[in-house]
Amino acid sequence: MNGSEKKTALTLLSGGLDSATVLYIARERGFRLYALSFEYGQRHAYEISRARLQAKNAGVEEHFIMRLDPTLFRGSALTEEKIPVPRDRTIDSEIPVTYVPARNMLFLAHAFALCESYEIEDVFIGVNALDYSGYPDCRPEFIAALEKAAALGMKSGVEGHPVKIHAPLQTLSKTRIIQEGLRLGVDYGATSSCYDPGPDGTPCGHCDSCVLRENGFREAGVLDPLTSAKITNES
Amino acid sequence: MNGSEKKTALTLLSGGLDSATVLYIARERGFRLYALSFEYGQRHAYEISRARLQAKNAGVEEHFIMRLDPTLFRGSALTEEKIPVPRDRTIDSEIPVTYVPARNMLFLAHAFALCESYEIEDVFIGVNALDYSGYPDCRPEFIAALEKAAALGMKSGVEGHPVKIHAPLQTLSKTRIIQEGLRLGVDYGATSSCYDPGPDGTPCGHCDSCVLRENGFREAGVLDPLTSAKITNES
Numbered sequence: 001m002n003g004s005e006k007k008t009a010l011t012l013l014s015g016g017l018d019s020a021t022v023l024y025i026a027r028e029r030g031f032r033l034y035a036l037s038f039e040y041g042q043r044h045a046y047e048i049s050r051a052r053l054q055a056k057n058a059g060v061e062e063h064f065i066m067r068l069d070p071t072l073f074r075g076s077a078l079t080e081e082k083i084p085v086p087r088d089r090t091i092d093s094e095i096p097v098t099y100v101p102a103r104n105m106l107f108l109a110h111a112f113a114l115c116e117s118y119e120i121e122d123v124f125i126g127v128n129a130l131d132y133s134g135y136p137d138c139r140p141e142f143i144a145a146l147e148k149a150a151a152l153g154m155k156s157g158v159e160g161h162p163v164k165i166h167a168p169l170q171t172l173s174k175t176r177i178i179q180e181g182l183r184l185g186v187d188y189g190a191t192s193s194c195y196d197p198g199p200d201g202t203p204c205g206h207c208d209s210c211v212l213r214e215n216g217f218r219e220a221g222v223l224d225p226l227t228s229a230k231i232t233n234e235s
Numbered sequence: 236m237n238g239s240e241k242k243t244a245l246t247l248l249s250g251g252l253d254s255a256t257v258l259y260i261a262r263e264r265g266f267r268l269y270a271l272s273f274e275y276g277q278r279h280a281y282e283i284s285r286a287r288l289q290a291k292n293a294g295v296e297e298h299f300i301m302r303l304d305p306t307l308f309r310g311s312a313l314t315e316e317k318i319p320v321p322r323d324r325t326i327d328s329e330i331p332v333t334y335v336p337a338r339n340m341l342f343l344a345h346a347f348a349l350c351e352s353y354e355i356e357d358v359f360i361g362v363n364a365l366d367y368s369g370y371p372d373c374r375p376e377f378i379a380a381l382e383k384a385a386a387l388g389m390k391s392g393v394e395g396h397p398v399k400i401h402a403p404l405q406t407l408s409k410t411r412i413i414q415e416g417l418r419l420g421v422d423y424g425a426t427s428s429c430y431d432p433g434p435d436g437t438p439c440g441h442c443d444s445c446v447l448r449e450n451g452f453r454e455a456g457v458l459d460p461l462t463s464a465k466i467t468n469e470s
Contacts, residue, residue, distance in 0.1 A: 064304075064306060066304045066306075066307075067304070069299075069301045069302070069345075071299060071301075071349075071352075072301075072345060072348040072349060072352060073348060073352060074352035074353070075351070075352060095390050095393060095394075099390055101347070101348040101349075101350075101351035101352055101389070101390070102344055102347040102348035102350075102351060102385070102388070102389055103348075104388060105344040105347060105384065105385065105388055105389075106341075106344045106345065106348060109337055109340045109341045109344040110304075110307060110341065112336070112337040112340060113307040113308060113336040113337035113338075113340075113341060114306075114307060114336075115336075115337075116310070116336035116337060117306075117307060117308060117309035117310060117336055118309070136387065136388050136389060136390060136392065136393045137388035137389070139387065139388070141387050142384060142387040142388035145380065145383050145384035145387050145388070146381075146384040146388065148380050148384075149340065149377060149380035149381040149383075149384050150337070150340065152371065152374065152376050152377040152380050153337070153339060153340055153371050153372035153374070153377035153380070153381065154336070154337055154340075154371060154372065155330050155334055155336070155371060157371065158330065158371045159330075
């Protein structure tokens with residue numbers, strides 16, 4: 001890579017609030033932007049349209065959208081229509097039924113392969129272990145262990161330039177994430193957080209993800225453009 | 236899972252000599268057999284037909300064949316037609332051009348997801364760090380680090396029954412692997428090791444994988460049914 005050129009960051013971009021914010025953080029840190037999204041049979045596949053929009057708005061140069069075999073994911077409310085998404089759940093330390101098996105490891109393994117194929121050393125991911133649903137693959141100890149495995153198992157690691165996983169939201173509250181994103185110019189009206197949206201993307205307002213988002217905007221003292229626009233349209 | 240039932244092992248099955256042997260080792264250890272193979276744009280996709288045959292012969296109950304996006308793998312002689320597979324190379328400690336980015340992490344991440352989806356706790360993989368091509372993702376330190384990451388990031392790990400990666404060939408020479416497989420009844424005539432086979436699967440005889448296989452059979456003092464059958468046919 002030419003030393004005078006910007007380095008490239010590959011951001012895992014779901015189309016949700018967190019990953020959109022991370023994309024803008026990577027941009028602020030001076031990286032050229034690549035992004036990676038997945039179709040994996042998620043019931044909220046609407047989010048992919050938001051990922052495309054975020055990628056376009058932020059100036060992403062390459063946006064990979066990859067498909068994972070839906071056979072991989074059984075027993076999750078996010079991938080099986082017959083398992084309902086919990087509504088107005090008390091979010092505790094239990095792993096909820098919206099957990100998707102080995103999802104972040106799969107996402108990151110794909111990112112690592114792309115890193116070696118495109119000479120990228122920096123991966124950005126929007127994991128957060130504060131205002132989150134209790135997924136173990138969002139915890140810092142998992143991210144650190146996987147980064148270590150990648151350094152040991154990949155050519156780039158052996159050759160002394162291991163892939164680094166950046167998780168800049170890791171210890172931020174949802175409110176802080178939103179404040180940071182607003183400072184960076186993220187259009188949160190063009191994101192989708194809901195696990196069970198309507199066909200036009202309308203959030204349910206009751207799943208973990210909607211509840212965490214709503215609380216975050218309320219505590220930040222700002223309106224969520226996604227839901228407030230809707231109110232405006234309806235009034 | 237019913238305690239009186241056999242446990243299930245998921246074996247990563249390429250259709251090569253090593254993974255076929257591992258499948259029979261899992262069977263001997265008393266597991267029910269599931270298997271997982273990948274199409275990833277490999278030039279030796281012929282191996283998948285051998286994986287199917289091995290799965291059938293060994294009594295595999297579920298054989299998953301998944302496709303990985305070929306965009307993931309650039310710069311490898313195994314996935315890019317324009318990069319030639321080295322012939323009669325001196326196999327040293329360098330990582331060769333047949334290295335495929337993050338391949339074993341991708342394979343194992345898929346296996347982990349299936350484990351949680353099908354209540355499996357045991358994954359078998361034919362990695363070997365003795366008579367091998369020098370791929371870092373075949374080394375025991377990588378396998379151990381990834382197993383640890385899985386324990387931290389997966390529901391099964393948090394709940395106290397982490398997935399175990401079995402790598403029974405890890406420290407065996409190719410000769411010992413072949414001896415073990417012959418004892419277990421593996422039909423090595425129905426495997427394919429070559430990186431660059433002919434359309435009918437005929438091995439090139441010159442790639443790392445052919446060379447390691449040939450040396451292994453020679454030192455074991457037995458004929459390779461794959462190449463000796465060919466000689467018989469030709470005579």
